[in-house]
Amino acid sequence: MSTTVDADVRTTPTAPPTATRLRRVLLGRDAAIVALLAATWLIATVAVPNFGTANTVYFLLEDIFPVLLIALPMTLVIITGEIDLSVGSMVGLSTVVVGSLFDAGLPFGVAALVAVLVGAVGGLFNGVLVTRVGLPSLAVTIGTLALYRGLAVATLGDKSVTGFPQSWKDLVQNRLFGAGTALPTIIWLFLLLAAFFIVLLHFTSTGRAVYAIGLNDEAARFSGIDAGRVKMLMFVATGTVAALAGVWFTLYYSTARGDNATGLELSVVAAVLVGGVSIFGGKGGLPGVIAGALLIGTLRSALRLADVSSDAINVATGLLLVVTVIVPSFLAWLGRVTHRGS
Numbered sequence: 001m002s003t004t005v006d007a008d009v010r011t012t013p014t015a016p017p018t019a020t021r022l023r024r025v026l027l028g029r030d031a032a033i034v035a036l037l038a039a040t041w042l043i044a045t046v047a048v049p050n051f052g053t054a055n056t057v058y059f060l061l062e063d064i065f066p067v068l069l070i071a072l073p074m075t076l077v078i079i080t081g082e083i084d085l086s087v088g089s090m091v092g093l094s095t096v097v098v099g100s101l102f103d104a105g106l107p108f109g110v111a112a113l114v115a116v117l118v119g120a121v122g123g124l125f126n127g128v129l130v131t132r133v134g135l136p137s138l139a140v141t142i143g144t145l146a147l148y149r150g151l152a153v154a155t156l157g158d159k160s161v162t163g164f165p166q167s168w169k170d171l172v173q174n175r176l177f178g179a180g181t182a183l184p185t186i187i188w189l190f191l192l193l194a195a196f197f198i199v200l201l202h203f204t205s206t207g208r209a210v211y212a213i214g215l216n217d218e219a220a221r222f223s224g225i226d227a228g229r230v231k232m233l234m235f236v237a238t239g240t241v242a243a244l245a246g247v248w249f250t251l252y253y254s255t256a257r258g259d260n261a262t263g264l265e266l267s268v269v270a271a272v273l274v275g276g277v278s279i280f281g282g283k284g285g286l287p288g289v290i291a292g293a294l295l296i297g298t299l300r301s302a303l304r305l306a307d308v309s310s311d312a313i314n315v316a317t318g319l320l321l322v323v324t325v326i327v328p329s330f331l332a333w334l335g336r337v338t339h340r341g342s
Contacts, residue, residue, distance in 0.1 A: 029276040030288030033324075037295045044302035051305055057182035058175060062252065064271075064297035066091060066245035066264060068190050068290065071271045072197040073237040075289045078272055079201075079214045080231050081281030082130060082137035087242040088264035089148035090122050092257075094246025096152040099161030099256025108168050112247045116240060122148060123239020130235065131228035145265065153258035161256040172251045186248065193241065198286045206230065214281030270317065271296055274324045296320065 045052040070087050077084050094115040101111035122144065129140045176183040201207040212220040213227045220227050250256050275292025277284025296317060303313045 030285045030291065033274070033276055033288045033291040033295065037291045037298065040295060040298050040302075044298060048302045048305050051302055054180060054182040056301060056305070058184055060297050060301045061182075061187065062184050063301070064267075064293055065184070065186065065190065065252075066249060066261065067267050067271050067297070068293050069193060069245045069248070070238070070242050070264075070268045071275070071289050071293050072193055072286065073234060073241050074268050075272050075275070075277055075284060075286055076197070076201060076210050077137075077231075077234045077238055078269075078277050078279065079210050079281055079284055080227075080234060081214045081217065082231060082234070083141065083269070083279075084123075084126060084137065084235060084238045085141040085265050085269070086122070086126060086144040086148055087238060087268055088261045088266075089145045089152065090119055090239055090242040091246040091249055091261035091264055092259065093122070093148045093152040094119055094243040095250045095256040095260045096155045096258055097243075098247055098250045100155055102164065102256075103161045108165050115247055116243045119239040119241075119243020119246070120236055121239070122243070123236040124232070126239065127232035127235035131231050149258070149262075152260075156256070156258045159257075162254055164251060164254060169251045169254060172248050189244075189248075194286070194290060201286055210234070211282055214278075214283070216282075267296070270321045274321055276324075279325070292324075 050056060070091075074084060074087065097115040097118050098108070098111045101114055102108050106114075126137070126140055126144055129135050130137045170185075172184070172186045174185045175181045176185050176187060201210060209220065209225045209227075209230050212223065212225055213230060217227055246261070249260055253260070271293035272284075272289050273279060273292075274296060275284065275289030277289060299316060299320065300313055303316060308316075
């Protein structure tokens with residue numbers, strides 16, 4: 001019986017080596033998304049008045065900043081074959097926690113730290129239900145989407161909290177290198193987190209485990225990977241970063257409300273899928289996801305500057321998502337048909 005199991009392990013799919021995955025990142029679909037982003041940016045700069053200005057770049061980056069942040073851990077969650085739809089509600093709950101505690105007299109830094117811890121606990125709760133109870137992540141996170149949003153709205157109701165310290169707001173509202181430049185000061189936070197998650201996913205054993213779980217969960221377990229623990233950590237990371245994005249949201253918009261960031265989870269998932277991550281797990285890379293988020297932000301910003309209606313912008317974004325998901329599947333099917341025919 002032991003011999004049979006060993007044979008199964010040897011013949012089951014495993015995560016590709018780091019060098020192979022890096023080559024796919026640089027030469028595969030990630031590179032195509034980066035090229036599409038560059039082409040879209042060039043066309044928008046030429047065709048849309050004022051698109052290439054520093055102000056446009058600044059507001060584009062600020063607009064998609066929470067999507068960029070949350071898409072980093074969400075990529076790892078989806079590569080494992082799971083999903084977290086509660087992130088938008090966690091952003092809203094985080095803003096409410098910050099606002100309520102600050103309104104009660106706590107220093108803003110302490111309130112922000114508590115909010116991030118709440119995000120970690122929320123992510124842990126999702127992870128426990130998925131990995132220990134065995135519930136599907138889609139059902140779990142739809143439930144916690146409603147739960148966390150309900151807690152946020154119930155805590156503040158129709159009220160909003162304002163009057164946060166200007167020194168804290170300056171951290172997210174100011175521009176790097178001074179007025180008139182394109183980069184927001186807070187971009188350093190994204191760069192740090194992006195570097196961390198890129199190294200984690202593409203250059204560590206944990207990243208190889210993430211891919212292995214997404215390719216074949218059962219085979220990963222046979223090879224000694226604790227799939228439940230890895231998934232748990234990914235859900236905790238997603239909740240924590242979503243709460244961190246909630247702190248940013250509070251400071252940038254200078255208000256804490258229970259309905260903050262409603263629907264943000266759809267933008268995050270769209271960025272991940274446009275960036276080349278398979279919704280079925282096991283495939284994708286963070287460079288493509290970052291490019292995908294920037295591509296969506298670029299498209300929306302250009303269309304707004306061109307006075308296109310918000311409904312038309314949503315249609316264009318939806319079409320982009322559908323095309324980027326369907327085309328690779330169609331090409332793969334075409335390749336299989338061609339191979340069988342030859």
